[in-house]
Amino acid sequence: MRPWYLQLRAGTLALRETVLSSALLVAWLVVAPLSFWLHGVLGLAAASLAAVVCLTGAAAALAIGELSGALAGPLVGLLLAMGMRTGVPLLFVVVLQLTGGVLKGAGLVYYVVLFYVLALGVEVPLSLPPGSNHPGCPGTARNSV
Numbered sequence: 110m111r112p113w114y115l116q117l118r119a120g121t122l123a124l125r126e127t128v129l130s131s132a133l134l135v136a137w138l139v140v141a142p143l144s145f146w147l148h149g150v151l152g153l154a155a156a157s158l159a160a161v162v163c164l165t166g167a168a169a170a171l172a173i174g175e176l177s178g179a180l181a182g183p184l185v186g187l188l189l190a191m192g193m194r195t196g197v198p199l200l201f202v203v204v205l206q207l208t209g210g211v212l213k214g215a216g217l218v219y220y221v222v223l224f225y226v227l228a229l230g231v232e233v234p235l236s237l238p239p240g241s242n243h244p245g246c247p248g249t250a251r252n253s254v
Contacts, residue, residue: 129232136227140224162198
């Protein structure tokens with residue numbers, strides 16, 4: 110039997126998007142009380158907006174990586190997914206830095222960094238192919254249990 114994380118890789122796109130969303134929701138449930146304690150309602154709004162921005166980028170990267178990888182090849186899928194995964198939160202933070210606002214003072218940039226790192230850690234393993242033909246790689250037919 111294969112480990113659970115390899116079974117998730119072989120799952121449908123909807124299943125992997127659900128796992129990604131659930132991981133960010135759990136992280137938001139941990140961060141939300143702290144953000145409310147530090148900055149009140151603005152802190153809660155900042156944490157929520159950061160989670161949504163990072164989820165949008167990571168979910169789009171997961172979908173684009175799978176769909177474009179199947180149509181245009183794995184390198185194109187990888188580059189487009191990386192652009193979405195990194196570009197959406199980065200563009201959001203740049204616009205926020207240039208325009209300012211009350212959410213900037215509530216630590217929105219820090220929350221974006223926090224949720225980005227978490228989304229990256231969850232989304233990248235979910236976007237890897239379920240198996241490999243290279244000997245010694247986890248998930249290969251020879252190394253699977």
